[in-house]
Amino acid sequence: MGGFPLKILRKEGDSIHLLCFPREEVEKGDYLLVRDGLKDRALIVQIIDIQYANIPGILEDLLRDGISEFSLSGDDVDPLQVSSQIAVLKDTRLLLGKIRGAVEQGRLSRDVAWLPSRNHSQIEVMAPTFLTETLAAEHSFELGSTRRYPHIASDLSTLDGRLNIVTGRKGTGKSHLTKLLVTSLIKEGAPVVVLDINGEYVNLGRGPDGRQMHLSPKIIALIPGLNLRFSLNQVGLSTLLGTLTHALSLPDNSARVFARIWRELEDQNQLTMSALRSAIANSDCHESIKDALQARFNTLDDSGIFTDDQHTALNLEEVFRNHHDGCALVVNMKNQYAALRRITVELLISKLTELLSFQKLKALFLFAEEAHLYLRETYWDDIVTRMRHLGFFTTFVTNQPDTIQSSIYRQADNVFLFNFSNEHDLEIVSKLAKVDAETIKMIVRDLPPHNCLVIGDIVANFPLVIRVRPLEVQTLGATRHFFEKQVLAA
Amino acid sequence: MNHRIRQSPTAQQSISNFLYPIDTLNPSRFPQHFLDFCRHSIEGVRGDLARAEPILRSGLTPDYDGESTLYLKAIGEDRLIPLEPAESNRPVVAVDTSTIKLGELEDGTLCALRGAIVRLEGGHYAYSRYGPLVFSLGNHSYQSLEEFGNLGVTPFAGETNVDNVLKRMRNVLERWLQFTASCTVRNGIILIDGSLTAGTPDNPAKEVERILDSARRAGSAVVAISKKTRLRIQNQSITDLLEHRPQACLLDVDDEVTDQFPPYPVRFLGRVFVVKLAKCGFPFRMDVDRQLSAQETLMSIRELTGTDIVDQGYPETLRIAHILSTFTASDVLAMQVFAAARFGVQLVPKIMLRRSLFGPFGTAWEAFH
Numbered sequence: 001m002g003g004f005p006l007k008i009l010r011k012e013g014d015s016i017h018l019l020c021f022p023r024e025e026v027e028k029g030d031y032l033l034v035r036d037g038l039k040d041r042a043l044i045v046q047i048i049d050i051q052y053a054n055i056p057g058i059l060e061d062l063l064r065d066g067i068s069e070f071s072l073s074g075d076d077v078d079p080l081q082v083s084s085q086i087a088v089l090k091d092t093r094l095l096l097g098k099i100r101g102a103v104e105q106g107r108l109s110r111d112v113a114w115l116p117s118r119n120h121s122q123i124e125v126m127a128p129t130f131l132t133e134t135l136a137a138e139h140s141f142e143l144g145s146t147r148r149y150p151h152i153a154s155d156l157s158t159l160d161g162r163l164n165i166v167t168g169r170k171g172t173g174k175s176h177l178t179k180l181l182v183t184s185l186i187k188e189g190a191p192v193v194v195l196d197i198n199g200e201y202v203n204l205g206r207g208p209d210g211r212q213m214h215l216s217p218k219i220i221a222l223i224p225g226l227n228l229r230f231s232l233n234q235v236g237l238s239t240l241l242g243t244l245t246h247a248l249s250l251p252d253n254s255a256r257v258f259a260r261i262w263r264e265l266e267d268q269n270q271l272t273m274s275a276l277r278s279a280i281a282n283s284d285c286h287e288s289i290k291d292a293l294q295a296r297f298n299t300l301d302d303s304g305i306f307t308d309d310q311h312t313a314l315n316l317e318e319v320f321r322n323h324h325d326g327c328a329l330v331v332n333m334k335n336q337y338a339a340l341r342r343i344t345v346e347l348l349i350s351k352l353t354e355l356l357s358f359q360k361l362k363a364l365f366l367f368a369e370e371a372h373l374y375l376r377e378t379y380w381d382d383i384v385t386r387m388r389h390l391g392f393f394t395t396f397v398t399n400q401p402d403t404i405q406s407s408i409y410r411q412a413d414n415v416f417l418f419n420f421s422n423e424h425d426l427e428i429v430s431k432l433a434k435v436d437a438e439t440i441k442m443i444v445r446d447l448p449p450h451n452c453l454v455i456g457d458i459v460a461n462f463p464l465v466i467r468v469r470p471l472e473v474q475t476l477g478a479t480r481h482f483f484e485k486q487v488l489a490a
Numbered sequence: 491m492n493h494r495i496r497q498s499p500t501a502q503q504s505i506s507n508f509l510y511p512i513d514t515l516n517p518s519r520f521p522q523h524f525l526d527f528c529r530h531s532i533e534g535v536r537g538d539l540a541r542a543e544p545i546l547r548s549g550l551t552p553d554y555d556g557e558s559t560l561y562l563k564a565i566g567e568d569r570l571i572p573l574e575p576a577e578s579n580r581p582v583v584a585v586d587t588s589t590i591k592l593g594e595l596e597d598g599t600l601c602a603l604r605g606a607i608v609r610l611e612g613g614h615y616a617y618s619r620y621g622p623l624v625f626s627l628g629n630h631s632y633q634s635l636e637e638f639g640n641l642g643v644t645p646f647a648g649e650t651n652v653d654n655v656l657k658r659m660r661n662v663l664e665r666w667l668q669f670t671a672s673c674t675v676r677n678g679i680i681l682i683d684g685s686l687t688a689g690t691p692d693n694p695a696k697e698v699e700r701i702l703d704s705a706r707r708a709g710s711a712v713v714a715i716s717k718k719t720r721l722r723i724q725n726q727s728i729t730d731l732l733e734h735r736p737q738a739c740l741l742d743v744d745d746e747v748t749d750q751f752p753p754y755p756v757r758f759l760g761r762v763f764v765v766k767l768a769k770c771g772f773p774f775r776m777d778v779d780r781q782l783s784a785q786e787t788l789m790s791i792r793e794l795t796g797t798d799i800v801d802q803g804y805p806e807t808l809r810i811a812h813i814l815s816t817f818t819a820s821d822v823l824a825m826q827v828f829a830a831a832r833f834g835v836q837l838v839p840k841i842m843l844r845r846s847l848f849g850p851f852g853t854a855w856e857a858f859h
Contacts, residue, residue: 055820055823057818057819057820057821057822058818060818060819060820061818061820064814064818071615072615072616072810073614073615074608074616074617074618074619076618077619077620077621078619078621078622079525079623080529080623080624080832082622082624082824082825082828083824085825085827085828086820086824088824088827089820089824
């Protein structure tokens with residue numbers, strides 16, 4: 001940073017205000033190092049907002065300029081060139097920063113209970129790589145770039161065992177980032193399940209030109225009722241009862257009758273869809289219960305997700321065993337009705353939980369897009385408690401932040417925030433525990449597309465504004481347009 | 491606190507022809523020796539501490555029209571002349587200057603000066619602004635710099651202070667701008683902030699006469715408008731005479747004013763009027779070149795109101811010239827930065843003695859004086 005030095009104006013709590021002259025190029029999200037010349041230590045400051053400095057007399061100046069611009073023409077004879085100083089002052093900026101940490105004897109420290117000297121401090125731009133280098137580089141992957149630094153890497157192990165959120169308004173690049181995370185995890189041998197609401201992850205194995213790439217064998221696209229089917233034996237009574245009650249709202253007394261029918265068929269070793277249909281039709285229960293059971297059964301049967309043919313039923317355990325070096329099961333739920341989505345997700349999550357609890361699967365990364373469309377209420381708490389302990393690590397992806405429960409925000413380990421301009425949305429995402437609300441509100445509202453504020457373990461808890469790197473795979477999630485030329489949204 | 495400045499014999503002897511060098515007639519060119527003076531005066535205080543003024547305040551006391559307070563005889567209303575605007579293509583040109591003190595040096599004061607000429611012609615306002623010029627005034631610079639005398643600053647009869655020197659510096663720049671305007675404008679109306687009273691140490695008669703002469707040769711009328719005047723009639727300001735008049739009008743008070751003065755040394759080079767240029771405007775003292783006929787004088791004033799905007803009774807060209815020349819707080823800050831960056835003047839906040847001594851009880855006006 002040549003030219004004029006930056007100066008400390010004020011410090012209050014973890015906020016610090018710096019004066020910045022026009023020649024300095026500082027942007028929101030940049031990290032600065034405030035190095036105290038008298039001590040061998042420095043504060044790490046992140047810029048969260050840039051304002052005009054409140055220069056005395058600026059109103060009079062601007063009014064005078066306004067008069068000159070619109071009704072006057074003229075020349076300034078300024079032999080000493082003092083006007084250039086006035087121009088500099090007018091454009092002097094005030095940088096609002098947050099103190100994120102300190103550097104003591106060349107090492108990162110969280111001790112920020114000291115005040116740097118106003119007179120003897122030097123302020124310089126800090127490389128974010130210095131902040132993230134504390135991360136283990138065992139499973140390194142390139143996340144993207146910042147304005148100054150072309151390669152910002154992180155470690156995938158920071159997603160392991162964590163709860164993650166990717167959110168931002170539509171068209172800002174959420175799916176793009178999610179694809180980056182998914183492909184990076186697969187490359188590192190991780191098992192991944194993607195609940196794909198728009199069918200945009202199915203071609204992750206193909207390049208932009210449609211050709212199959214090396215990841216192609218690891219992308220397993222599943223369509224419920226087509227190649228995502230279960231046999232009743234695979235599913236089991238408990239899972240099916242859960243599906244009937246939660247996804248299809250089966251009343252309790254009807255569920256009890258269903259359980260009795262199921263056990264009778266199981267005892268007779270006749271657990272098939274056709275046998276189940278006959279058993280319900282011939283049961284001696286009350287007509288209303290029979291009607292309720294028949295209606296639910298018809299829904300299940302029509303979905304095509306159940307099969308009596310064991311060979312066409314999906315054996316999840318086998319799939320993961322065959323792809324022990326990493327794979328992604330992409331559950332394509334595009335164009336499916338709501339009930340079928342809920343049935344599919346209920347069955348899938350129950351089955352995966354079972355595999356994890358029986359140690360048949362070490363751990364699993366689940367990416368859930370717009371989870372409120374198919375995830376039942378009780379799962380939210382389950383995901384952050386029980387399922388997490390089983391090794392079920394979820395990443396929620398949504399453009400409606402209010403559809404994710406506030407408890408999830410408070411417990412999220414990693415959050416990727418894309419642009420939001422709506423105050424209500426900003427208020428919701430500012431409930432994150434990992435960073436102050438001011439930082440989120442100041443930075444997120446000005447993020448350009450494909451740039452996100454990354455918060456949490458993945459950036460060593462130093463929030464970073466990152467431009468997500470381009471993908472070399474086919475991305476189907478981009479918004480389609482009718483007109484070729486698009487007016488850029490504000 | 492005023493710094494005393496002793497008079498230098500060198501400066502006294504070398505009163506220059508600053509106003510008249512041929513090269514200064516080009517309004518885009520600034521007199522080189524003025525610039526040299528600025529540079530040298532600050533060079534002389536390189537590395538000095540400058541106690542910066544904490545708030546913006548004018549460098550000078552209010553500018554009156556030059557005379558002491560006078561009490562004039564009552565004037566009959568029958569002498570009021572109604573003013574009707576007259577359409578004209580005559581250009582209107584206004585000149586104004588400002589000074590400010592930027593900070594106190596160990597041995598003097600850091601000051602700045604700026605001037606503006608605004609020209610109204612064909613319904614369009616155009617301006618030329620000169621400065622800011624940053625310089626230091628003090629014992630050291632005054633004694634050692636011959637250029638100070640070369641600027642055309644009139645010598646002081648005895649000891650003087652920074653305010654007085656600064657005022658004379660301002661007059662020098664103002665006269666140069668006025669002279670430039672009088673030479674370059676043909677058949678115009680030249681507006682000056684102040685009066686045409688000359689013969690005072692701040693306003694040598696010879697210089698004002700040359701400006702008037704130059705304007706006359708170019709067919710222009712010089713009109714001076716004074717916002718403040720010490721002239722009083724029956725214990726009220728002469729401008730109060732027209733305060734409640736419903737129409738634009740003019741009152742000739744020249745005889746009443748000039749009768750009060752001996753013919754020497756103070757000379758009234760303009761005929762003195764009280765004028766209300768607009769129906770709802772404020773009244774002002776106005777001096778018009780004495781050598782113009784009564785008819786030419788009245789016509790020039792009518793053409794002024796018919797050509798320029800006279801909102802609140804004050805000509806727009808003069809108002810713009812004032813706005814462009816005055817310093818805002820950010821100008822002051824920028825000039826302080828300039829002095830620090832270019833000449834190594836070290837800026838420190840001025841100590842508020844009263845505030846230091848009395849804390850919150852040393853506030854308000856007295857805290858800044």
